[in-house]
Amino acid sequence: xxxxxxxxxxxxxxxxxxxxxxxxxxxxxxxxxxxxxxxxxxxxxxxxxxxxxxxxxxxxxxxxxxxxxxxxxxxxxxxxxxxxxxxxxxxxxxxxxxxxxxxxxxxxxxxxxxxxxxxxxxxxxxxxxxxxxxxxxxxxxxxxxxxxxxxxxxxxxxxxxxxxxxxxxxxxxxxxxxxxxxxxxxxxxxxxxxxxxxxxxxxxxxxxxxxxxxxxxxxxxxxxxxxxxxxxxxxxxxxxxxxxxxxxxxxxxxxxxxxxxxxxxxxxxxxxxxxxxxxxxxxxxxxxxxxxxxxxxxxxxxxxxxxxxxxxxxxxxxxxxxxxxxxxxxxxxxxxxxxxxxxxxxxxxxxxxxxxxxxxxxxxxxxxxxxx
Ligand SMILES: [Zn+2]
Numbered sequence: 001x002x003x004x005x006x007x008x009x010x011x012x013x014x015x016x017x018x019x020x021x022x023x024x025x026x027x028x029x030x031x032x033x034x035x036x037x038x039x040x041x042x043x044x045x046x047x048x049x050x051x052x053x054x055x056x057x058x059x060x061x062x063x064x065x066x067x068x069x070x071x072x073x074x075x076x077x078x079x080x081x082x083x084x085x086x087x088x089x090x091x092x093x094x095x096x097x098x099x100x101x102x103x104x105x106x107x108x109x110x111x112x113x114x115x116x117x118x119x120x121x122x123x124x125x126x127x128x129x130x131x132x133x134x135x136x137x138x139x140x141x142x143x144x145x146x147x148x149x150x151x152x153x154x155x156x157x158x159x160x161x162x163x164x165x166x167x168x169x170x171x172x173x174x175x176x177x178x179x180x181x182x183x184x185x186x187x188x189x190x191x192x193x194x195x196x197x198x199x200x201x202x203x204x205x206x207x208x209x210x211x212x213x214x215x216x217x218x219x220x221x222x223x224x225x226x227x228x229x230x231x232x233x234x235x236x237x238x239x240x241x242x243x244x245x246x247x248x249x250x251x252x253x254x255x256x257x258x259x260x261x262x263x264x265x266x267x268x269x270x271x272x273x274x275x276x277x278x279x280x281x282x283x284x285x286x287x288x289x290x291x292x293x294x295x296x297x298x299x300x301x302x303x304x305x306x307x308x309x310x311x312x313x314x315x316x317x318x319x320x321x322x323x324x325x326x327x328x329x330x331x332x333x334x335x336x337x338x339x340x341x342x343x344x345x346x347x348x349x350x351x352x353x354x355x356x357x358x359x360x361x362x363x364x365x366x367x368x369x370x371x372x
Contacts, residue, residue, distance in 0.1 A: 009122060012086060012095065012113045013345035020090035021056045023063040024114035026103040027071065030081040037074070044071050047107045056109045063087040064107075070096065082121075086113040100147060104303075108338060116341035120302060120353035127204035128232070128257075130250050131195045133211045133219060134239040135184045138191030142202045143250045148243070150202055154194055156187040185218070192222040199227060208253045210235040210246075232257050262354040269299050269367045270359055281367035283308070284318040287336070290343050291315045291325065295368035298344040300337060302355045304365040308336025316340055337366065 015022070025047070029040050048064045051057060067085050075083070082099035095113075101121055108114040127144040136158055142150040158180055195207060207227050209216050216234060223231075233256055237249045272279025280289050283306060289295045291314075309320030309330035316339055317323065320330045333339060344351050349368075354360050360367070 009115050009118050010345055010348075012118070013115045013342050014112075015086075015088075015091075015093060016112050017088050017091050017093075018111060020088055021059050021109050021111065022086060022088040022091075022093065022113050023051070023060050023067065024108040024110065025067050025083075025085040025087075026106050026117055027083040027085070028081070028103055028105050029075055029083050040075075041068075041072060043105050044068060047105060051107045051109055054109060060109055062089045066094070084118055108335070110333075110338065110342075112339075112342050112346075114338045114342065115345060116300075116338055116351070116353070119341065119345065119351050126206065127202055128250055128254055129195060129199060129202070129204040129207040129227075130235055130246060130253075131191065131207060131209050131211075131219075132235075132237065132239045132241060132246065133188065133191050133209065133215055135215065136187060137239045138187070138194055139239060139246075140191075140194050140198050141246055141250070142198055142204050143247065143254070144202075144204075148247060150198060152194060152198060154187075154190060156183070156190065158183055158187075188215070188219045189222050192219060192224065192227075195227060196224040199224075206230050206232040206257060208232040208235040208250070210237045210239070210241070210249070212238070259355070262352060262357055263359075265297065265299055265352045265369070266354060266357050266360045266363075269369060270363060272369060273363065273367065278370045278372070279367065280370065282364035283336075283366055286366045286368045287316040287318055287340060288324070289368045289370055290340060290347070290349075291317075293347055294370045294372060295344060295347070295349050296371040297350045297352055297369040298341065299352045299354060299360060299367045299369070300341065301357065301360050301365040302353050304337050305335045306337055308333050308339070310336070310339055314343070316343060340366070 027040065027044060048068060051060065051064060066087055066089065080098040081101050082103035084097040084099060086093060086095040097118065099121060103117055127142055130141040132139040136156055138154040140152050141148060207230050220228065232253055235249045235253050237245050269279050269281060273281045280286055309317045310333050311323035311325065311328055311330040313323060313326055313328065315323050315325045316336055317330060320332065323330050341351055
């Protein structure tokens, strides 16, 4: 499955078409729940009917037909749970992105691709390295998009009698013990090297260690400083875990990390708004900050949708129809949040989509950390 990158999403977000509308279609094709292709086609048909009845229905008839044809021609659903299709035939845009996670079914017709959902998926699924280690074994895994993408194992036997009483007496025993400790430390050093090598191959952004407290404390100083900075909470399985156990535990770590990251951003937003410094919250103020290109990070609740306005000059507004910038009459949008995310991405702004964060809901479900 091709990997979706931030760069690819920015390219899509930057595509604009003033005269011919763009169709963005998200489809849940999760074979675990919708076993029959007809179920997927029926859902798509309902979305297409709705979009055809919209104000741009006639203009996008060709795009809708092409998407319907693509889905009817048979999807390879192995490992694919969601589908995103972006089409603007008059401008030659046709982009199919297969996703490893299900998405909410919807069709958006707009002047640019609606990429907010893609953005949140990429954020959720940054590759995670997992290092399970004890005194003799090291097992390294890399998970991406919820799937195992790489693994390697290392076994370095310690002397069989390392924990037996030594007949040669106390002095001899200490010597053997020293030697054993040295081998164990060497093994941990090798394990740290394996982790760094896989990092160079796969570029995972975070590393989670599964080990006893003692072994974890011993290996952490041996890690490459780059990996030490990227340590995530420890994973709750040891070196003997089955692959399925490792995978399940890795997903738990991924979610913990993502929720913690979101909470930190929302805390920064709340503090900034409270102090009246470099942060705004609520729809009107956030759109204002985007219009002034002052937003550095856009923070938005997952699933938040709200109607609004867009001016030909590019300005977005919560209230219309007069543009706050130039007084022109703006176009009404069913969902201005989509446009806000797209505008933010086009401006090179980071977008943090937060799942179930009550603090953000209190702030109005949207906000921005400002550059100045
Ligand atoms: Zn305007």
